Amino acid sequence: MGLSAVFHCVCIIFLLACISEVGAGKMVFNAVKYGAIADGKTDNSEVFQNVFNRACQMEGINVVLIPHGRYMLGPTVFKGPCKGHVVFLIVGTLLAPTDIASSVNVDHWISFQYMDRLVIGGGGSLDGRGSSAWPYNSCSKRPDCKPLPPSLRLDFLTNSWITNLTLINSKGVHIDVFGCDGLKLRHVNLIAPANSPNTDGIHIGSSRNIDISNARIATGDDCVSLSPGSMYINITNVICGPGHGISVGSLGRSPNEEDVRGVKVKACTLIGTANGLRIKTWALPYASSVLGLTFENIIMEHVNNPIMIDQQYCQAGNCQKEGDSQVQIQDVKYRNIRGTSSTKMAVTLKCSRSKPCQKIVLRDINLLYNGGPATSSCFYAKGVAYGIQRPPSCL
Known part of the structure; x- marks a missing residue:
């Protein structure tokens, strides 16, 4: 065990000990x-x-x-x-x-x-x-609102x-x-x-x-939201819901944004959320990249849009109608994603026409809608599918 790990263990033990020994020491x-x-x-x-x-x-x-x-x-x-x-x-x-x-x-x-x-x-x-x-929150009407x-x-x-x-x-x-x-x-x-x-x-x-x-x-x-510059993020054993799911983005809204890379989401459960595992980018001319994401061993319970890439994200309905996102999404793996979708379209990969998604992997996807089959939809997405594919893969 390294010095950093030893320090963290000592801190936690010390923290708990302080509860019962608040008067001990200077x-x-x-x-x-x-x-x-x-x-x-x-x-x-x-x-x-x-x-x-x-x-x-x-x-x-x-x-x-x-x-x-x-x-x-x-x-x-x-x-x-x-x-x-x-x-x-x-x-x-x-x-x-x-x-x-x-x-x-x-x-x-x-x-x-x-x-x-x-x-x-x-x-x-x-x-x-x-x-x-x-009541003072105006972000549902104005995307440039002050949080x-x-x-x-x-x-x-x-x-x-x-x-x-x-x-x-x-x-x-x-x-x-x-x-x-x-x-x-x-x-x-x-x-x-x-x-x-x-x-x-x-x-x-x-x-x-x-x-x-x-x-x-x-x-x-969003239960967890990852904005530009999020790198080497691990999300494990999180129960999410209600909420909007686990989101990468929104991205591509401003020039010179940092990339998002090295995100791992594992062993999480999403319950009744408005989205599941989502990557969202604006259809604007600002370039960046999303690289090396893994979503693995995820349980969905009545989730809208369980798997979603949306490269025409539009908050508050105030966006340009035409345009292609310049955020390059590549090397994204979805493995062992199972459960129920509250919408028939359980998998949506809506990528950019001018920068199609690259190296998307769907492996062992098992999502049902109302106890029956769900559907999938792909636009400008390139990749492969292995193992169980419910709904049938559109890649």
């Missing part, structure tokens, strides 16, 4: 002892910031402890780099503000930036109280862990990952109503070496 900074008030009304932003700064300025492993209770917290940024390594132990419940200014004029609720070997966990909850903000703030924003973290945490009712994305390298998300529960707008579970961009496993995601948008 490395534990109990927010209540520094003035935090757990009445669900008092803004604890300044106290939490002060406690974090103290922990961040010390060498070694230092714990910020949020004990049992309900703590209101305004938009807050916890920014490194730190002298040592911080364990942010949330045992209680953090409550987001509900005023309009905290909903439409900021790009975060809780943000962690520029840290190495950060651990966030503790079994507690982040309640975004999104119902106060969802509502994510509950947990993770920017430029390295070798870090998010574990044993529940996020509910985020105003926007539940967990937004950007510019990170070596981030593990384990045993997270992300929950919001199916009709909550743009409440993606985990959104990833310009990040690499991200592992998501043993998660339960039930929201109003």
